[in-house]
Amino acid sequence: MAKRFPWKSNYRQIPSFVQIALSEIDGDLIAVSASKKINRREVEAGQYAHVGLSADGSAIIANGPTQPHADAGKWSARNAYGWDRKREDWPMVQKTWTFESPNFGDGARNGWTMRSWSKDVYQHQIFEPQGMTIEASVLEDKGGEQVVVKFALTPILSRGMAEFDLMLLWALNVLQENTGVTGVFASDATREEYISTITLDWQIFPPGTADEVVLRLLGTAHPTNIPDFEKHVRERVLLFENFEPKAYIRGQGGFGSYFGAQFADDLVVFENLKYGNAVYLLYQNWDEASQRSRLDLLRDQDAHFDRVVHTDGWQDRLTSLLHDKLFERGLRRRRSGYRSKRRGRSREESDDRGDRQANDGERGR
Structure with missing residues (x-):
């Protein structure tokens, strides 16, 4: 260049x-x-x-x-x-990838199966x-x-x-x-x-109808410099609704372009629409993480979060990853057809486990 x-x-x-x-x-x-x-x-x-x-x-x-x-x-x-900074000087961590694949090479005829695989990888420091x-x-x-x-x-x-x-x-x-x-x-x-x-202060909103949530998130400080801000907020809210968030969040003041949803004490999904290049799934205690500065929140080992970059098919990747993280926390049943390469569970075993969790009184969908 x-x-x-x-x-x-x-x-x-x-x-x-x-x-x-x-x-x-x-x-x-x-x-x-x-x-x-x-x-x-x-x-x-x-x-x-x-x-x-x-x-x-x-x-x-x-x-x-x-x-x-x-x-x-x-x-x-x-x-x-x-900036995605690879840190070979940090300990390696296990990461899991989830994807759908056609059964016997023909998804239209034989259906699709959710699979996941895990491996040890170098950590990345995300700025x-x-x-x-x-x-x-x-x-x-x-x-x-x-x-x-x-x-x-x-x-x-x-x-x-x-x-x-x-x-x-x-x-x-x-x-x-x-x-x-x-x-x-x-x-x-x-x-x-x-x-x-540098400090990102959050507003917390209770769940409600999509229109109510969008109205709260937009508030009075509409970021007019972000194209289609309301459209993008509504799309995210409709996506989050499928997973029953316990609260919605938005940055205050000059950080109004930050927003997302909280699904558990240690599971928050958020992004910055001003840049709009990725969605983050944060796996830290939210009370503690929300007190960290904007610059420090993601300048950490990526063992604490996942980053879904906005490339083709990112919504599907986010949905699959969020579903798995909720399942790990007992807040979601495993989807039918799931198969894990790491655990070696069959589809029927996964469904049986989901049924047992549902019977134990945990939320299922």
Whole structure:
């Protein structure tokens, strides 16, 4: 792929000049920002239009903040689409895949059977899209050939955050890829202001009719920047209804694009419609997990969750996976025709087990 900008793209590790600047900052909060002298002709030619700089006659105008383009570099692409980081340094875990296959090679004639298989795999560390933005501001413009511009990236970082060095490198490279400069400064923001940019606070709604649930989830803060938001929410609610959720959830404030459903204390399904690239099944105690920051919630071992990427057939994969997780918790009967390669149970044995669970008073459908 052709390089988009003429400057250095990114750094493999935190550069020494940033390390020196960090050592001179006493506070916990770090702002990733830098200033740059820019030739006026470059602005007029549109070289910095992607970060909100434009020429209006003799004046240089800064509009923003702007979302970095995914094609600016690999770190900008990760910022836009997320990052699946394979961790060979972590212990391997067992993962299970569920799929339908035709009986005797002809599903139309002989029906279909649900099968699953398990194997030990390396864990992956999933980073959802970070949503970093860049804001330009003109610091000096005396009408000459050059202007001085400051580029600041949000959100700011905390030294105490999980994997600070990695997140700092990510932020530095997003700024570098899009502007050609990078650096760090002490932040004047309060810790409370910082926390508010990363903490995902949830609203909990009781189940009801599909129309009632959709109305509650949409609320008064409709995210108008998300195409077909109401349509997608309604589709998810209708899908979730088939599995009898105990509650629906939605992020508050600036996180209104997050929503999902809770099916058990340790089973919550949610996604972020702002990016809409995957659905997550979280297998942690919800009271504890809901207190974790937005950036930290999924920056964890994927033994704690499954990620269903929105590729062809993702609804079927989500339905099958959710059905199995509910069955494991005694909240659902195994579907007819299920066969497990791992356990070696036959269809009849699986059905008998489901009947026994139903007779024990557990919920079945």
